Amino acid sequence: MLIHPDHLFPAEPSTRKIAKSLYEEIRTLPILSPHGHTQARWFALNQPFSDPAQLFVQPDHYVFRMLCSQGVSLDDLEIGQSTATNPREIWRIFAHHYYLFRGTPTRLWLDYAFQELFGMQDRLSEENADLYFDSITEKLHRPEFLPRALYDRFNIELLATTDSPLDSLGDHKKIRESDWNARIIPTFRPDPVVDPEFPEFATNLIMLAEQTGEDTSTWHGYLNALRSIRARFRELGCRATDHGHPTARTANLPAVEAAQLFGRVSAGKSDAQQSELFRAQMLTEMAGMSLEDGLVMQIHPGSLRNHNRQLFERYGRDTGADIPTATNYVEALRPLLDRFGNERNLTIILFTLDESTYSRELAPLAGHYPCLRLGPPWWFHDSPEGMMRYREHVTETAGFYNTVGFNDDTRAFLSIPGRHDMARRVECSFLAKLVAEHRLDEDEALEIARDLTYNLVKKAYRL
């Protein structure tokens, strides 16, 4: 057995018993996945996934960054290639290094998928690498392992992708036009057209003009173009925007200054400070638009992208070299909050890669401002210890009801059930500790468990 039925529950017997009983009540609730990075194309085309290397290794930063850290070459993993030429060899390298993942959530997610989806019973190793490869590859080509079948089997009620404003959303349209009845919705992620340092920013503005018929060389036209794209997203079910800026900085410039700044930015003449100021201003503009059109705002700040220069030059973006940085929220969010902080019809969900802000900044802010909610632990912190620290650090100041349930935030579609199961087990373990220490009654804990798994997600994301 790869995964024990009691895994992730506390060892202390009375606490474990409470955790298990809470978990039993939420175990089979449908999955709501309001933020993640799966591809609508998979479900539009419904073609089989080809093999475990291209499914589990190549797209998963968590996996190949660890292999890289121990000297495995990204060339040998064929990172950056559109199709793997030697997937079995990639899989063998991975299997040989599987011990590296001991103690990591990746290991638990993978084992969960291996056991629950593919029926594997022995731990992956160099010896059984081919057996795993062949067995999984064979299954992936069965009808019940096609993307749509898996989606249904996973009991997913809603799945949000994350999309560029320049994306035609053709795959989303195809899904909606099909006879398959699933709720897969886009998320508006405007970084390519609001971040002057984004690759091809100038070209992106031109494409934005083409797509909307607005004159994106003027501040007014540019904002209208963004409004227009947001409307297009909303028509396809979009409920939220997402913003991945280097910092959480916001600004609230007078309209004239904002227009001047846009002039510099759109002319490609902004320096680093001006680009940062423009991103800051755009967060406030986006909040204003959210107040108009009801889209929930997600802010994911603080990742220093492409830290490894050599890898970036050779393989491009997304090579597992994005590194967290210390992030300030208290001063950074103030201009936006000065303007919109007390709006009850606005929801801004804050994320962080800097755990020191949980108790110092985020819980105090979310425990006061009506528009703020705290997103779940993000990225490196989306792990048993990370999720436990999150609850331990934010609950006493912000409570449970200023949080929004779980995000799987994954590119790895097959990890979704395992990730949600892990989150449910950890939430129940945290609640069980409170109950066992008589800090919370068991009936309340059960209600909270359901809220964190389902109700708060629907409410926060307006699903």
Next chain:
Amino acid sequence: MLIHPDHLFPAEPSTRKIAKSLYEEIRTLPILSPHGHTQARWFALNQPFSDPAQLFVQPDHYVFRMLCSQGVSLDDLEIGQSTATNPREIWRIFAHHYYLFRGTPTRLWLDYAFQELFGMQDRLSEENADLYFDSITEKLHRPEFLPRALYDRFNIELLATTDSPLDSLGDHKKIRESDWNARIIPTFRPDPVVDPEFPEFATNLIMLAEQTGEDTSTWHGYLNALRSIRARFRELGCRATDHGHPTARTANLPAVEAAQLFGRVSAGKSDAQQSELFRAQMLTEMAGMSLEDGLVMQIHPGSLRNHNRQLFERYGRDTGADIPTATNYVEALRPLLDRFGNERNLTIILFTLDESTYSRELAPLAGHYPCLRLGPPWWFHDSPEGMMRYREHVTETAGFYNTVGFNDDTRAFLSIPGRHDMARRVECSFLAKLVAEHRLDEDEALEIARDLTYNLVKKAYRL
């Protein structure tokens, strides 16, 4: 039952047994409350508290900031009004939202008071809101619920208020002149006359002159005026000062430069940097006076006050919108420590809202400098998880004996027993873990439990 007899003790049976046995030995020790924000007026006048809304909701930032965060209007809570016109309605709103406090210390403090003081047995809810309101209101008007009777019933040995240098301390005098034998003492909090950014700073300096007969337009006269007020406070039992600056920065300017800076400051001509430098200098001046007159110094830095501009403009200060900021101590305290750090007759108690400084800065500093002690977890961190993190982060470097026991730091008089009880339970739980893991002997744990609850408070605050 709202509060279980074993609440807050660890679930693991052998550890719980140790925790309970430690707790039994300190449970009934008298309460020392050397720092807080209750009002001497309550005890001077000894009038009944009017109703639960004005007692539990309106004065308690912890309570109404959470309600605000979930969209309750401060108008509906009548925040900022001197007397509530519709206390029953405020109470109903609170009761309706009581579930928001699940998992927070506020919930435990409230339940403690509801059960232990008012005999309530069912959890507060929308349904029983009126029952609660009527029952508590009725009791509050009985003689045994008058402020002095409650003080005695709470087994308080000492209670310190926090007072402006401009306060006449008339209520304190009244208490001392009465036949009621209680030790309620003032604390000298000079922010209104040492912080150039404090509202009405210039007026405050004039009042300071009037009260002392000193010429507060000169540096020399200003310092003498402060000395004079400190003496007046000491005559009424004051044992400590308290300083709530935005940062922990200190300075040690040559006397001529300090006098010049005071010139700018008192003329209302200091910019932000100069104001910060003046506050910094004043911490060092205050340390010097403490060395003269024996008052213990408390430094509470790092709160960014009135973060919510709209609320500040509408309701003024203290609307639950004070937010912690990252705080540096190592460089900031150096000028003061360069001058007074090795004085054995000086006690400076440091507090923080930035938990990342516990193990990195505060414990190493307090584990070295003779004049430094660490205050207990403050404000948002004054909670079961927060108190446990504090001990876990500071003990191994600073030990127990560089800490000073518990502060309730509350405006909510009726929460005092519950707050001290919580602290005692958490301290015993921490100690029990050390004993259960054979990191400490049980006889030593018992001595420490007594020291943290009683002896170290008396020693640190020179009571």
Next chain:
Amino acid sequence: MLIHPDHLFPAEPSTRKIAKSLYEEIRTLPILSPHGHTQARWFALNQPFSDPAQLFVQPDHYVFRMLCSQGVSLDDLEIGQSTATNPREIWRIFAHHYYLFRGTPTRLWLDYAFQELFGMQDRLSEENADLYFDSITEKLHRPEFLPRALYDRFNIELLATTDSPLDSLGDHKKIRESDWNARIIPTFRPDPVVDPEFPEFATNLIMLAEQTGEDTSTWHGYLNALRSIRARFRELGCRATDHGHPTARTANLPAVEAAQLFGRVSAGKSDAQQSELFRAQMLTEMAGMSLEDGLVMQIHPGSLRNHNRQLFERYGRDTGADIPTATNYVEALRPLLDRFGNERNLTIILFTLDESTYSRELAPLAGHYPCLRLGPPWWFHDSPEGMMRYREHVTETAGFYNTVGFNDDTRAFLSIPGRHDMARRVECSFLAKLVAEHRLDEDEALEIARDLTYNLVKKAYRL
């Protein structure tokens, strides 16, 4: 009994059972001590240690900083004197204050040595201070307590000292030339000749020239001199360098600029910024040399040395007044990593005094870059809670295999067995929790326990 056989194991019975069974498998593994501050001279001369005051109190910052924090005078402890004139009196002062160490690792290390090495059974106190003093002093003069005998008895397989490039390493030579078969090796710590703010920096450069025959007034000659000393260290078994800069900043200047900067620095004309830049550049230069000669690089940044000015002026360096500071790695290491980050033949071991960087910066960096490894918890954090936090914060992102096992990092030779025993117990306790919660299989935990204790140390330090 001072130390319980189960000390430091979790109280929960099933977890404790697993921890003990893991511990039994690694308990008797030999000690590898790849980084520390013992003196080769002790083993070269093999003279008896004189008494417990000079052995346990005077050289141990952990001990005398705590005494100092509670008002004990460093004069009374005869700190700064080469030989104690009144060791018994020092010991009595220490014994009288022994209660201060409750809850600290120092207490556990001391008790371990008292019981396991000297057979003491009663807790040290004022009453038995003389008994302790006499009994330990007597034993220290027995043959089996001479340094070499203790080294053998401690089952040490390797012990690294930390040495100035200007050190003749004569003691190391003497040990190698003796008939005693022990592996005691130097570590190359170039701070005295690469940090322009190091005392006597200019003189040190002259001595460097004398020792190597290189012209250290030129950039080229200076670098060659360093290469030459590194070679001399390697001949005596050195496997690693160590760098104790105020920050982790690195630089990668063009050769011409680096040479110009060295010109200013060697002329004593560099300001604080230039000195910092020079140290930064030297980290990158050292990495380049490590790639040539195979020495592993250790970086110990973030200690603000000699924080207590008065003590520094009176007693000099190392009075227990070095205080941690917030430390940045993500931006600071980038220049070095840009150049060497993907080198698989380079090993850089990172340490920190800023625990907030564990999950935010260090684990993400080490979980990606092939050249990076994470050193164990350092200094104040080398404690049961500190070691547990380290594993909890880094494992899920960096795994176990980007860490390098334990360093005792001690000046207190007799604490080595106790320190390694503590680390082994804490590692087993962490692993036992993972096993008890079914996050790791027991056979894997056992393999990891062995790796952390032995194999990873050998691999990381190339022993």
